[in-house]
Amino acid sequence: MTARELNFFYGAKQALYDINIDIAEKEVTAFIGPSGCGKSTFLRCLNRMNDYIDIARVDGTIKLGDQDIYDPSLDVVQLRALVGMVFQKPNPFPKSIYENVAYGPKIHGMCRNKDEMDQVVQSSLERAGLWNEVKDRLDQPGTGLSGGQQQRLCIARAIAVSPDVVLMDEPCSALDPIATAKIEELIDELRQNFTIVIVTHSMQQAARVSQRTAFFHLGVLVECGETEQVFTNPREEKTQAYITGRFG
Numbered sequence: 001m002t003a004r005e006l007n008f009f010y011g012a013k014q015a016l017y018d019i020n021i022d023i024a025e026k027e028v029t030a031f032i033g034p035s036g037c038g039k040s041t042f043l044r045c046l047n048r049m050n051d052y053i054d055i056a057r058v059d060g061t062i063k064l065g066d067q068d069i070y071d072p073s074l075d076v077v078q079l080r081a082l083v084g085m086v087f088q089k090p091n092p093f094p095k096s097i098y099e100n101v102a103y104g105p106k107i108h109g110m111c112r113n114k115d116e117m118d119q120v121v122q123s124s125l126e127r128a129g130l131w132n133e134v135k136d137r138l139d140q141p142g143t144g145l146s147g148g149q150q151q152r153l154c155i156a157r158a159i160a161v162s163p164d165v166v167l168m169d170e171p172c173s174a175l176d177p178i179a180t181a182k183i184e185e186l187i188d189e190l191r192q193n194f195t196i197v198i199v200t201h202s203m204q205q206a207a208r209v210s211q212r213t214a215f216f217h218l219g220v221l222v223e224c225g226e227t228e229q230v231f232t233n234p235r236e237e238k239t240q241a242y243i244t245g246r247f248g
């Protein structure tokens with residue numbers, strides 16, 4: 001995905017300024033920066049989740065491949081299948097584990113019969129590292145799983161519709177360290193098949209899971225580069241100050 005000259009406003013308040021970024025395919029890009037710097041706002045621009053906010057206004061261009069995602073003729077439901085999202089708090093539907101994963105493929109008409117749907121559900125749960133834990137209780141509520149399992153269920157739900165990109169907004173912030181480690185391992189496996197963008201408050205997490213890091217400050221994308229370079233040899237003084245804990 002690419003963004004060019006992206007400006008974003010909540011009413012009169014500008015939250016993002018002239019963002020230009022190329023998000024590399026089949027890699028993990030981490031968005032870091034102090035609270036309120038616009039990481040989540042920009043993440044939500046990437047699949048038009050901000051459309052739900054009445055006062056939101058976007059200027060500039062975001063493309064998925066060649067497609068301008070703010071083109072008025074674009075089908076937003078289709079866009080959100082191609083650019084899926086995993087939220088801070090695991091939010092399974094109040095439905096069975098099976099139904100949670102089957103929901104997307106069903107509304108997008110991806111499966112011709114029950115066998116095909118079973119296959120998609122199984123492979124999505126496998127790829128989300130959850131199959132072995134739930135295969136004997138697929139008819140039980142998704143909400144009955146542990147927090148870490150629920151988050152992996154939400155990842156299975158996102159990948160069941162074969163997205164190109166998976167956006168993750170602080171996916172581990174509600175999880176304990178063991179569940180966090182599992183999600184981080186999973187992110188590393190998923191990047192073989194998906195482009196991943198993760199917002200994280202943790203610089204350690206960004207360093208562990210991402211290949212590229214983008215540092216935001218006061219709505220400006222200060223620096224974006226290979227994660228190792230950003231953390232060891234940042235180009236910008238502001239990045240250096242942030243990663244060494246001088247502010248934020």
Ligand SMILES: Nc1ncnc2c1ncn2[C@@H]1O[C@H](COP(=O)(O)OP(=O)(O)OP(=O)(O)O)[C@@H](O)[C@H]1O
Pocket residue numbers: 010013015033034035036037038039040041042053201
């Ligand atoms: N729905 C909204 N209406 C008005 N202003 C908003 C809204 N959501 C966010 N903002 C403001 O936009 C700015 C960027 O917020 P955003 O949540 O994108 O930052 P962030 O970097 O993700 O922060 P955090 O790390 O705390 O989640 C902040 O000043 C915030 O107060």
